[in-house]
Amino acid sequence: MKVSLFSTCVMDLMFPQVGIAMVEVLERLGVETELPEGQVCCGQPTYNSGLVKESMLTIKNQIDAFEDSEYVVGIAGSCSGMFTEYPHMFEEGDPYKQKAIDLANKSYEFTQFLYRVLGVKDVGATFNGEKATYHRSCHMTRILGEREAPFILLDNVKGLEMLPLPHLENCCGFGGTFSVKAPEISEMMVTEKMNDVVSTGAEILISADLGCLMNIAGKLNREGKKIKVMHIAEVLNNNVDLERIDKVTNPVFAEA
């Protein structure tokens, strides 16, 4: 099985180690990867700003970049979620309409791909009894519709105690350009999120979306809070026990 990696711009700009972790986990499970060169951003920053016409170049570019891929696996739920929005952006009869549907159908966020397609629950990651909490990103949950996969994979990480985060359903205040356009509101939101994270007593904050993670971590750092912040790919790639890795089974959702 071969997957095309959707590397996303926040990762490209800021966090190579997260992409590396994703590649290592996938390859350990026997998945071959490729990184289509032509890919750029998913177009969300401009699209959500209302610059819909200006986004179409980006969006068509992404569709073209992944046209020949069998699976497209992204490192951020929000960005993969954006792919599922593409089909609405083209009128019937537009040649890009079907291509957009195809891309949406073969796109997965990383943990979603592990759980839904590979049928894997335990990737062998191990910790030493640390306590962690998970921030669920809104776009991964509501736009992409993936609520379960990260929790199932995290529950199978040995030596990691997962603590529930209060107000799990609430946005952290990132919202892409919202965080720079409306910093006052964003601050109020991220402050509550930070306090919720701190209130759990967790030593590690985990998320599957780098935007949210960068937002909450940025606030934690500004306030001098001591906590470890990890992307879920880094967690799933931590201190791996090769003996324990689930065999890749039949896809759970074969219709994908």
Place this chain on the structure above:
Amino acid sequence: MGLSTSTKTFAERLEDSKKDTFARAAVAKAQDAQWEKRETAREELGNWQEWRDIAESIRQHTLKYLPHYLTEFSDNVAKRGGHVFFAANAKEANDYVKRIVLEKNAKKIVKSKSMVTTEVDIDPMLVSLGDDMDILETDLAEFILQVADWDEPSHIVFPALHKNRDQIREIFAAKLGYEGDNDPVNLARCARDTMRKLFLKSEVGITGCNFAIANTGDINLSTNEGNADLTISIPKTQIVLMGMERIVPSIKEAEILDNMLARSAVGQKLTTYVTFAGQKAEDESDGPEDFHVVIVDNGRSNAIGTAFESILQCIRCGACLNVCPVYRQIGGHAYGSIYPGPVGSVLSPVLGGYEQYGDLPYASTLCGACTETCPVKIPLHELLIEHRKVMEDELKMHHDGSFVNMEMNAVGMGTGHPAMFGMAVNMAHTGLSMLPKAKEVTVEGSLFKYGAVRKAPALAKGWTDVRDLPVAPPHKEQFRQWYKKHKAGK
């Protein structure tokens, strides 16, 4: 007050709400409490998503055939001896109500909570009819706002959410001579004593309308205090104001929507009083002898046939406010519209235009909680993007804020071309690495591996105003570089 609740700018209102820590805490507490009640009420019903589908289809159907159902309703009201008036705007609605009140020479008017009467601003008109006018809001929360010199509502369903019992006690003490404590039971008793006196003497009753029933000419009202029932049954003259979209074909559809409304709004199966009423029939013992329905457009038809038509599906349950993380922080008054929260951010620009309400569609992270909870499936967060699209792409009224649109256009260019994207990534690193760093990085893990930026200019200014920004890795350590080497090493 009308649709607009403030003359301040959005930024000024935000500043006010940030300072009002009491109101913020009250909203957060109310949201948390509502969450559980609403979830329980939904679970009890079972198959919530199917109910939503049905509710959506009822609302869509009615909107599609709106002229038909409005005509049917109007004919049925007339058949029973009542009157229907179509008001194109707030002035026409007010003029009609004024004419009726003057004709009746009425001095004592009772009102039951209604958003549309606030929207068209009936109260000051009634007050202006003379010093001897006695006007009474009979919903407890609206009564509190009225006594507090007509303070503005901050929530569609819980209009006095921003006031606590101590504040209410002070208001009652100052305005009503109340001498008791801050116990809600005693406060409610004080309000009731004031209200009952006027109820019995009232000459005109004014209510809103949750749904109008097309095939009977009845109106449907949901309340928990029974105040609407008294407002309908005691005065001889009844004036109902309704938004023109608040109509259903028959009582069957109203029943479904009442279920969705009560469960979504207050987490109840049904509200304590669910009333169907209209012109008093010959053999009935109570009810209005003179029954008027004012059907208000006031900007609603701006949405018909556009991408925003689905906002008229709204049944004013306020559930989107109760899940909105932005509303949670800034409260209702910050929106500057009597319709706050996600529904207000979509509806207010439709009714009142972008010049005044153009900030509201940007006051959202597009998290989608509103869309997910809406009992009639309005795609609220998508409509917020649609507003932005109209403003940016069609009207070219660029929304700057702290974020200049030129820069956003540059982002569009940068993300659209693979080559430029690569350049942008490199430039971002160079730019970020030159900025002043935080002395200490407390957050562990790889996110701040290259340090933290405290103060950034341009695009990232808003970001670093409130939080730190991780420094980007040097070019040779970027993911694409690593991946090339990784593949070559295979």
